[in-house]
Amino acid sequence: MADYFTHFSCVLDVGTYENATRALELYTNEPEDSDGFRVTDGFTLSLSGECSSELWIHDDISGDPECVIAFVLRCAAEFHLSGLWGFEYANTCSRPRLEAFGGGAHLIDLGARKSVGWTSTNEWLASALEGDDPDA
Numbered sequence: 001m002a003d004y005f006t007h008f009s010c011v012l013d014v015g016t017y018e019n020a021t022r023a024l025e026l027y028t029n030e031p032e033d034s035d036g037f038r039v040t041d042g043f044t045l046s047l048s049g050e051c052s053s054e055l056w057i058h059d060d061i062s063g064d065p066e067c068v069i070a071f072v073l074r075c076a077a078e079f080h081l082s083g084l085w086g087f088e089y090a091n092t093c094s095r096p097r098l099e100a101f102g103g104g105a106h107l108i109d110l111g112a113r114k115s116v117g118w119t120s121t122n123e124w125l126a127s128a129l130e131g132d133d134p135d136a
Contacts, residue, residue, distance in 0.1 A: 002100065006092075008088065010056075010058070013055075020052060044057075055075075081111070086108060103121050
């Protein structure tokens with residue numbers, strides 16, 4: 001049996017050390033939904049350094065990019081962040097399997113509080129093999 005993983009490691013600067021410690025509190029105190037799931041179950045969060053304003057967002061074994069996006073958008077609203085922010089992720093597998101490897105990236109407009117773009121290597125490759133412009 002194969003195990004599938006999604007890996008990422010990125011930082012989000014929330015402006016001040018105080019904001020960073022508040023973000024850690026938000027992460028720790030995230031409520032569960034009706035199914036017992038917390039958005040913060042999809043990643044691990046810590047400060048990127050002592051007294052840092054940067055949050056280190058990563059997976060321990062496997063993570064969920066959608067959970068990262070939801071939390072980053074919450075931080076953007078909570079701390080009035082602006083500008084563009086993004087991260088990449090890798091999809092891997094414990095055994096060689098067709099279509100089990102790939103990755104992607106997400107781009108978020110923090111000020112507008114929304115995802116503005118994303119790409120998937122699997123979808124890009126499939127489109128290029130179908131004859132679509134690989135640079136589109």
